[in-house]
Amino acid sequence: MPSEFTGKHVTVAGLGVSGVPAAKVLHGLGAHVTxxxxxxxxxxxxxxxxxxxxGVTVRLGDGDTLPEGTELIVTAPGWKPTKPLFTAAGQAGVPVWGDVELAWRLRGLDGRKPAPWLAVTGTNGKTTTVQMLASILKAAGLRTAAVGNIGVSLLDAVTGEQEYDVLAVELSSYQLHWAPSLRAHSAAVLNLAPDHLDWHGSMExxxxxxxxIYEGNQVACVYNVDATDKPSTEDLVRAADVEEGxxxxxxxxxxxxxxxxxxVEGLLVDRAFVEDRQKNAQELAEVSDVDPPAPHNIANALAAAGLARAFGVSAAAVRDGLRAFTPDAHRIAHVADVDGVAYVDDSKATNTHATEASLAAYESIVWIAGGLAKGATFDExxxxxxxxxxxxxxxxxxxxxxxxxxxxxxxxxxxVDLDRTDTGAMLQAVQExxxxxxxxxxxxxxxxxxxMDMFTNYNQRGDAFAQAVRELGA
Structure with a gap:
């Protein structure tokens, strides 16, 4: 069946987890893909x-030159806006989309009713919140999946055979930059702290x-009341152009x-999606239903609950979904107790904002820290x-x-300052x-x-920590 892409000359910028699926989908829709x-x-x-x-044309080793005749660029999210390819595209009047924008525009192309998106972004906590949200939606009996920046391709979700009632979508700042027409059912910004400033150019x-992520929201813009940074997530809500109501x-x-x-008194409560919210509140779950019940993870659970409630999910499903949720590894994960000391792996805390939340969860800490600072400062x-x-x-x-x-x-x-960057340093760090x-x-x-100075990724770093702790208790 012909589509708007049939015969169109589309350049896909970047191979990898987003580029290869995008190239395949566009080729299947009849585009001339380079x-x-x-x-x-x-x-x-x-x-x-x-x-x-x-039948796709591929140019390796040259990501800066705009192919002749290009009518649209679909880029991998990590490619910087300052890249010469995009400068040339701007001069030629060629639009640039990300894989998220492409997925958004392909919804319903096969005649099926498009699944609404409940979208989540923030400096930290995105993946956990989206997984909590998907667990809640499943507890409500809805067909759903956690997709987007979480590793499951949005393109696969909107073009595959599986039909969904609603999607829980994690979006990075990179993906949002390249998604001009995205309009979610409801969305949340969990928090804001300086990150990826080398890519964006400034905090603003x-x-x-x-x-x-808030642009065009239909039902709810969920924001962090406790955020003190400027601009705050509430500031972003105020600036957004949303649908009436x-x-x-x-x-x-x-x-x-x-x-x-x-x-309130160990309970997660809702004063937003209840009748007479000036006077009434609905119990959703107990704090102990959240794993782990650290303050920043309670915030994640509340954001997930807010999005689910905006979609009409019952309080019971919120509780059941939170109870069923198991966090991914290396996110404030308790490894073991050795001689009365708890050992906790939060290797995913790769910036100061995430680490601040992690440190706030414990009263007396021996802190293992360091790696590549990415331009961060640590005084605050x-x-x-x-x-x-x-x-x-x-x-x-x-x-x-x-x-x-x-x-x-x-x-x-x-x-204790360990003057070594080999992977074996983690065992010595745990011993110290x-x-x-x-x-x-x-x-x-x-x-x-x-x-990446010492390990392949934060997963390998966390695994090294856990192994070192196990050796302590052996």
Missing amino acids: VVNDGDDERARAQAAELEAL AYAADKGR CRAIGFTGGTPGPSQLGV LVTGAAKRLRGAVLIGADRALIREALARHAPEVPV ARRLARPGDTVLLAPACAS
């Missing part, structure tokens, strides 16, 4: 061979791209006001956590930045942390840094 890619390694050549066998640009719904770790969800983080720190063990390429912040703002905290810890303490891996 893929350009910066790299020319073994993996890229294998992907190129797969696409060329279908980063926040603006996050705020795109769309509501601003807050979530808070404290007592909720009208049109908010929050916590250390100042806020100083009273909770029993000690610190530092690893990785940029550990000196954390050591200097500790010296300025927590000079009484003992610091054990020496500093006392019964009742928590040894917390919350690095506040990326992992």
